[in-house]
Amino acid sequence: MKSHISNLCSTLLMALAVVLSGVQTPCSAGPIPSPVRLHGHVPTESMAKARGLGRVVPDTQITMAFTLPLRNQSELQELLGRIYDPADQEYGHYLTPREFTDRFSPTQADYDAVVAYAQSMGLTVTGTHPNRTLLDVTGSAVQVESAFNLRLQQYQTSEGRKFHAPDNDPEVPDALASRIEGLVGLDNAAIWHAQSHFTPAADMARTSSLQIGTGPGGGLTPGDILTAYNLQSLSNAGVGQVLGLFELDGYNPSDVANYVAHFGLRSVPIQNILVDGFSGRAGSGASEVTLDIELQNALAPGASKIIVYEGPNSSTGVVDTYNRIATDNLVKQISTSWGLSEGQSSSALLNNENAAFQQMAAQGQSIYAASGDSGAYDNGVTLSVDDPASQPYMVGVGGTQLYLNNKIYDHETTWNVNNTVSGGAGGGGVSNRWSIPTWQQGITSAASTTMRNVPDVSLNSDQYTGYSIFYKGGWYIFGGTSCASPLWAAFTARVNQLRVAQGNPPLGFANPAIYAIASGARYGNDFHDVTNGMNLYYSATTGYDNATGWGSFNGANLLTDLVATTVSTPAAPTGLTAAAGNGTIRLNWTASTGATSYNVQRGTASGAESPLKSGITTTTYTDGVVNGTTYYYNVSATNSTGTSDPSNEVSATPTAPTLTIIAGPTATATTNSAQIQWSTNVAANSTVNYGTTTSNLNKTVSNSRPVTAHLVSLSSLSRRTTYYYQVSSTSGSTTVSSAVNFFRTN
Numbered sequence: 001m002k003s004h005i006s007n008l009c010s011t012l013l014m015a016l017a018v019v020l021s022g023v024q025t026p027c028s029a030g031p032i033p034s035p036v037r038l039h040g041h042v043p044t045e046s047m048a049k050a051r052g053l054g055r056v057v058p059d060t061q062i063t064m065a066f067t068l069p070l071r072n073q074s075e076l077q078e079l080l081g082r083i084y085d086p087a088d089q090e091y092g093h094y095l096t097p098r099e100f101t102d103r104f105s106p107t108q109a110d111y112d113a114v115v116a117y118a119q120s121m122g123l124t125v126t127g128t129h130p131n132r133t134l135l136d137v138t139g140s141a142v143q144v145e146s147a148f149n150l151r152l153q154q155y156q157t158s159e160g161r162k163f164h165a166p167d168n169d170p171e172v173p174d175a176l177a178s179r180i181e182g183l184v185g186l187d188n189a190a191i192w193h194a195q196s197h198f199t200p201a202a203d204m205a206r207t208s209s210l211q212i213g214t215g216p217g218g219g220l221t222p223g224d225i226l227t228a229y230n231l232q233s234l235s236n237a238g239v240g241q242v243l244g245l246f247e248l249d250g251y252n253p254s255d256v257a258n259y260v261a262h263f264g265l266r267s268v269p270i271q272n273i274l275v276d277g278f279s280g281r282a283g284s285g286a287s288e289v290t291l292d293i294e295l296q297n298a299l300a301p302g303a304s305k306i307i308v309y310e311g312p313n314s315s316t317g318v319v320d321t322y323n324r325i326a327t328d329n330l331v332k333q334i335s336t337s338w339g340l341s342e343g344q345s346s347s348a349l350l351n352n353e354n355a356a357f358q359q360m361a362a363q364g365q366s367i368y369a370a371s372g373d374s375g376a377y378d379n380g381v382t383l384s385v386d387d388p389a390s391q392p393y394m395v396g397v398g399g400t401q402l403y404l405n406n407k408i409y410d411h412e413t414t415w416n417v418n419n420t421v422s423g424g425a426g427g428g429g430v431s432n433r434w435s436i437p438t439w440q441q442g443i444t445s446a447a448s449t450t451m452r453n454v455p456d457v458s459l460n461s462d463q464y465t466g467y468s469i470f471y472k473g474g475w476y477i478f479g480g481t482s483c484a485s486p487l488w489a490a491f492t493a494r495v496n497q498l499r500v501a502q503g504n505p506p507l508g509f510a511n512p513a514i515y516a517i518a519s520g521a522r523y524g525n526d527f528h529d530v531t532n533g534m535n536l537y538y539s540a541t542t543g544y545d546n547a548t549g550w551g552s553f554n555g556a557n558l559l560t561d562l563v564a565t566t567v568s569t570p571a572a573p574t575g576l577t578a579a580a581g582n583g584t585i586r587l588n589w590t591a592s593t594g595a596t597s598y599n600v601q602r603g604t605a606s607g608a609e610s611p612l613k614s615g616i617t618t619t620t621y622t623d624g625v626v627n628g629t630t631y632y633y634n635v636s637a638t639n640s641t642g643t644s645d646p647s648n649e650v651s652a653t654p655t656a657p658t659l660t661i662i663a664g665p666t667a668t669a670t671t672n673s674a675q676i677q678w679s680t681n682v683a684a685n686s687t688v689n690y691g692t693t694t695s696n697l698n699k700t701v702s703n704s705r706p707v708t709a710h711l712v713s714l715s716s717l718s719r720r721t722t723y724y725y726q727v728s729s730t731s732g733s734t735t736v737s738s739a740v741n742f743f744r745t746n
Contacts, residue, residue, distance in 0.1 A: 035149070036177040037169040040347035046189035047165055050155035056164045058142040062152070063126070064185030065316045066114050066135040067352040068106040076104050080361055080393075081438070084512040089570075089595055089639075092505030094364035097130065097329050104362075106132045110179045117176055121147035127276070127320065130327045133355050134319060136276075144186070148172065155189070163189045182348025184315040190345070192248055192313055192338040194288035195370035195386075196480035197424050197463040204477040210464040212404045215263075216475035219468030220460070222263050222298035225487065228402060228409050228460075231299075231494070231555035238300030238493030240500065243268075244331030245292045245306065245486070246321055248313040248338050249285030250278075252472075259294045259470040266301040273328075275311035275321045285313065288337055290471045291478050292486045296335065299490035302497070307331050313338075319352045322388075325367075326359040332496055332506045334360075335489035337370040337482030339386040341379035342433050350387060350433060357393035364508035366496075368488045370481035371396040371455040372427025375536030376546070380421050383429055383537060385454045390431040395510050396454040397485045398548050399426030399461025400530055414533030414540045414547045415462045415479075424463065425535045427481055428455050428546040439515045444544045455549040456511055458530065459484035491553060498563040507562060517561050518550040526558035527551045570595040570637040572645040573619075578633055578652040582682070585631055585652045586622045592644060595637035601646065603632045609649070614638075627656045657681055659734045664710075665727045667743035674714045674743055676727060680736070684729035686710040694724045694740050706731065717745050 056062075070076065082090035095103070111132040118125055118135065122143045127136030141152050141164075148170035156162050165187035172180070201217025211218025226232040253270070260267045270293065274280050282289075289308065296306055307330055311321035318338075325334060342350070360367055372378045372386035389396035399415035417423035431452035440453055447453040460466075463479025470476075496506045507513060517526055523543075530540045530548040538546035553559075575590035587600065598616040601609035602623065609632055613621060625631055630653040634646035664678030676688050683706035689697040701712050710729065717723065722744045728737040 034174055035171045036174050037171050038177065038180070038182045038348075039169050041166060041169045041182060041186050043165050043187050043189040043344070043346075045343060046163070047155060050157045050163070053154040053156055053162070056141040056152040056154050058140060060141040060164075061138055062141055062144045062164075062185065063136070063138050063314070063316055064144070064183050065319060066118065066137065066183055067181045067319070067348045068110065068114065068133050068135070068179065069181045069351070070104045070133065070355050070358065071106060072104055076358060076362070080358070083362065084509060089591070092364070092508075094505060094508065095362045097327050097359070097363065100359050100362050101131045106179070108132070111135070113176065113179055117172075123147060129323055131323065131359065133352060134323055136316065136320065148186075163187065165189055181351050182346065184319055184346060184349045184352065188314060190315065190340055192318060192340050194285050195337045195339060195373045195427070195482035196288055196291055196478055197373065198287060198469070198471070198476045198478040199463065201468065201475035201477050211477070212402065212465050213468060215468030217468060217477050219466055219475075219477045221468060222265060222301075224407065225299060225467075227407050228404055229553060229555045230409065230557065234494065234556055234559070236494050236497045237302030238490065239302035239497050241300065241303045241333065241493035241496050242331045243296050243300060243303050243306045243489060243493055244325060244334035245289070245296070245308045246325065246334065246336035246338065247289045247292065247308055247310045248317060248321075249289050250280045250282045250310055251286050251289035251293065251308075252282050255290050255470050255472065256293050256297070260297060262470065263298070265297060268297045268301060268303045269305045271305055271307045273307060273309050273324065275309060275324050276317050278310050278312050278317070280310055287471055288482055291469050291482060292335060292337060294469055295467065295483060295486045296490045299487050300493040303493050315346070315349055319349060319356070322353055322356040326356040326363070326365070329363050329365065332365055333489045333492040334365060334367040335486040336367065336388060337485050339370060339372055339378075339389060341384045342387045342390055342431060343379060343384055345387045353388055354391055354393065357388070357391050361393045361509035364506045366395070366489065366492045366507055366510050368395045368397050368485045370427070370485040371398045373399070373424050373461075373480045374421045374427060375416065375425030376429045376538055377421050377536060378427055378429075385429045385431055386427050389427065390434060390452055390454045392434050392437045392452055393509055395488065395514070396456050396549070397481055397488050398428050398455030398458035398535075399481045399484055400458045400548055400552055401462035401533075402460035402465050409528070412460065412528055412530045412552060414530060414535055416533055416535055417462065417464070419536060421536065424479065426455070426458060426461060426548060428535050428538055428548070430454070430546065437511070439512045443515065443519055446541050446543075446545050453544075453546055456514060457488065457550050457552065458548040459487055459552045488553075491555065491559070495559055495562045498559070502563065504563075513562055514550065517558070518544070522561055523550070526554055526561055528554055569642040570639055570644045573598065573635045573637050573647040576633070576635055576647045576650050578650040580652040580654045582656050583624060583627055583654055584622055585625055585633075585654055586620065587633055587635065587650070588620050589635050589647060591619050592637035595644070596639040599636045599638060599643065601634050601636070604629060606632050606649065606651070608632070609634055609646075625654050627654045629653065659684055659729065659731045659736045661727070661729070661736055661738055665725075665738050665741060667725065667741065669717075669743045669745045671719050671746045672715070672717045674717060674723070674745065676712045676714065676725060678710050678727050678738065680708050680710065680729050682731055683708050684731035686712050687728045687730075688712045688714065688725055689728070690714060690723050690725035692721065692723060697724060697726055697740070719745055721745050
C-alpha cells in the first residue's frame with residue numbers, strides 16, 4: 001500500500017530517529033529499514049470455519065493493545081525460584097509493583113518509542129499501564145490497515161456471530177519489532193467462555209437422584225462444603241484477607257445478598273473495579289460472576305473484601321484486566337473461570353498473560369484458574385487444554401464428582417457426565433505452548449515429561465453433585481470447574497490468615513508448595529487422591545494425573561501444612577573472623593542460608609558471650625571496645641522460624657598503636673616565613689622548636705589540636721638566614737620527636 005510506505009517513513013522519523021536517537025533525518029537521506037512481520041496474529045482456525053463477508057467498513061473503530069516483553073527474564077526466573085524455595089534467604093521476600101517494574105518491565109524509553117510510533121500512525125492512545133507491558137490504542141479500520149500493511153476482513157460464524165480478522169500478520173519497522181511482542185485486538189474472533197453448567201434447582205430435584213447437598217434442589221450449601229472437605233472444625237474464615245475475581249461480565253448484587261441471607265453468612269463487602277470502560281451491567285455471563293462471588297463468600301466469610309475486576313469480553317479486555325490485577329496488587333488470592341483453548345489464543349495474548357502472572361508470583365499473589373469443562377478436548381475437537389489454566393504461573397483447577405456418606409467425605413471420581421464434550425468433563429491434558437515447569441518435573445510417568453501438565457489440583461465440579469447458587473432471582477444448581485477455582489482461592493484466604501498471624505509471608509504462587517507436599521510423605525494425609533474415571537482421554541491414576549491433578553484438598557490437613565511451609569531455621573554462620581584495631585574489633589562471617597538477620601554475642605572470657613547486637617542484615621560488624629582487653633565473639637543467624645546455633649568462637653585484643661612520625665618533617669621557606677609539615681600515625685598535638693644554631697632552639701610554635709597531618713607556620717624570620725628546627729608530637733603520655741633539620745630563608 002502506497003500510504004503505508006509514506007506513513008512508515010514518518011514513523012521512522014518521529015518514533016525512531018527522534019525518540020530513540022534524538023536525531024531527525026530527512027526520509028530521503030537514506031533507505032528505509034526493512035519492515036518485520038509479527039507472526040501469530042491471523043486466527044486461521046476461526047476463519048476457516050466462517051463465511052467471508054468482505055472488507056471491514058473503513059471507519060469501523062478497532063480497539064487494540066501493543067504488548068511489550070519483560071526484561072531480564074533469566075534474572076526474573078532465578079528470583080522466582082528463590083522466592084519460592086523455603087531454604088533460600090529470599091523466600092517470601094516479595095516485590096512491590098514499583099520494584100518489579102524497575103527491575104523487569106520494559107524501559108520508559110522503549111515505552112515512549114511505541115507511543116510515538118502509534119501516534120505517528122494516526123492511532124489514538126487510550127490507555128497506558130504502570131508496568132509498561134501494554135499500550136492501549138484505537139483507530140479506524142483504514143488507519144489500522146495502513147499502519148500495519150494488512151487488510152481487515154469480516155466473517156460470520158455458522159451461529160450467525162460476526163467478527164473481523166486481518167488477512168496477514170502486522171508489519172512494523174525493524175527497530176520497533178525488538179520492543180514489542182505483538183498486538184492483541186487485531187481480530188475479535190474469540191469469545192471467552194465461562195466454565196460452568198447450571199440447571200434450575202426445581203428441575204434438578206425432579207430429574208436427579210445424585211444430589212448430595214442439603215440446599216435448595218439438593219445442592220451443596222456452605223456448611224456442606226466445609227463438612228465434606230474437612231474444614232468444619234476450623235475457626236479461621238479468611239479474616240483480614242482480600243479475595244479477587246477476574247470477570248468478563250457483571251452481576252446483580254441482590255442475588256448475592258439473597259444467597260448470604262439464606263445461609264446466614266457474614267456478607268463480605270464487595271468492591272467492583274471496572275476496566276476499559278466496562279459498564280458493570282449483568283449480561284449473558286452474569287451466572288459466572290454470581291457463582292464466583294457466592295462461593296468465595298461461602299468458604300471465606302471472614303474476608304475483608306472481595307474485589308471483582310470486570311472487563312469487556314475481548315482480547316484487550318482480557319489482558320488489560322489481568323494486568324490491572326497485577327499492577328494494583330490489592331488481592332493475594334484470585335480466581336478466574338473464563339477461558340479459551342490455547343490454540344485459539346494468539347502468542348501476543350499468551351505472552352502478555354504470562355507477564356502478568358509472573359508479576360503476580362513475584363508479588364506474592366495466588367491465582368487459580370478453572371481448567372475447562374470439555375475434558376481433554378478444550379476446543380471441542382482435538383486434544384487441547386485451556387488458557388489460562390495451562391499457564392506456568394497459574395494453578396489449574398480441574399473437576400471431580402463428589403460422593404458423601406452421611407454428609408462425610410467418601411470418595412471422588414473424575415468428573416465426566418456421559419463421556420461427551422457437551423455433557424461436561426474436567427479439563428486436563430498437556431500444553432502445546434509451555435514447557436514443563438521445574439516444580440512439575442519428575443512427578444509421574446503418567447504425564448508429559450517435557451510440557452506443562454494440567455490440572456494441578458481439583459475439586460467437586462459435577463453439576464449432578466453441584467452447588468446451590470442464587471441467580472436471577474431464584475435457586476440453581478451449578479457445576480463446572482468454575483465452581484472449583486473460587487473455592488480453592490477462598491481456601492487460600494484461610495491459609496493466609498494463619499500465615500500472617502504467625503508472622504509468615506502470604507502463600508503466593510501455590511504450585512511450588514502444593515507439589516512439594518503432594519510428592520512427599522504427606523500426600524495421602526493432605527489430598528484426596530482420585531484414582532477412578534477419565535476426562536474423555538486421560539485416566540485418573542494413583543498420584544498425579546492429567547484428569548484430576550493431585551486431587552482435592554483434605555482441608556484441615558493441607559491447610560496446616562501450607563501454613564507451616566515457611567523458612568527452616570537457618571544454619572549457624574561459618575567463617576567468623578575478628579580483626580583488632582585501635583579501640584575497635586571488626587567481625588566478618590559467611591552468609592547463612594535462610595537467614596534474614598544476624599545476632600552478635602560478646603564476652604571477656606571464652607564461652608561467656610552474651611547478646612551484644614541483633615538485627616544485623618550484613619555479614620560484618622565493627623565493635624567499639626577498650627584497648628588492651630581481650631574480647632570473645634560468636635554470631636547466630638535468625639529468621640521468622642527461629643535462631644541458629646552460634647558460629648565458631650573468635651577473640652581479639654585491641655591496642656593503641658605506638659606514636660610515630662611517618663612522614664616529614666619538611667620545610668617550605670619564603671623571605672621571612674616558613675611552613676613546617678609532618679605526619680603521625682595517630683592524632684597528636686604539634687610543636688616546632690627552632691633557632692639559628694643547633695644548640696639553641698629557643699623559639700617554640702605549637703598547636704594543641706590532635707591531628708595526624710601537622711602544619712605549623714613560622715613568621716618574622718630574617719632574610720637569607722639558616723634556621724634549625726625540630727618537631728615533636730604528643731598523644732597521651734607518649735611524645736615523639738624528629739631529628740634536627742634546617743632551612744634557609746630567601
